[in-house]
Amino acid sequence: MLTWVVVGLLWILCAFAAGYIAGNKDRSVWTWFLLGIPFGIFALIAISALEKKVPPTWICPRCKRANALTSNFCGDCGHAQVRPAPDEKRT
Ligand SMILES: [Zn+2]
Numbered sequence: 001m002l003t004w005v006v007v008g009l010l011w012i013l014c015a016f017a018a019g020y021i022a023g024n025k026d027r028s029v030w031t032w033f034l035l036g037i038p039f040g041i042f043a044l045i046a047i048s049a050l051e052k053k054v055p056p057t058w059i060c061p062r063c064k065r066a067n068a069l070t071s072n073f074c075g076d077c078g079h080a081q082v083r084p085a086p087d088e089k090r091t
Helices: 002-024 029-039 041-049
Strands: 057-059 066-068
Touching: 002 029, 002 041, 029 041
Parallel strands: none
Antiparallel strands: 057 066
16 A cells, blocks of 8 residues: 555656656646656656757858847847748738
8 A cells, every 4th residue: 555655656756857857948847747647757758858949040141150039130240130031911
């Protein structure tokens, strides 16, 4: 009986750990916590194996620096981001 209580606690602990690791990897804490409840240690293994999410970037054509997609100018040389042509609805 006590064994099952311990196993259950470890299982829940895995769910918390999966959520915690997910948060560190910029992934959804709640999704991984909820996945951790049915899958326990397996969710923990899965999130441990996943790479950290990399935010989308654009490469500066002038200095080859990777900049966040949200920034309009290169952080290094100030070169403006070359965006794909905007839709033609603008007049
Ligand atoms: Zn640059």
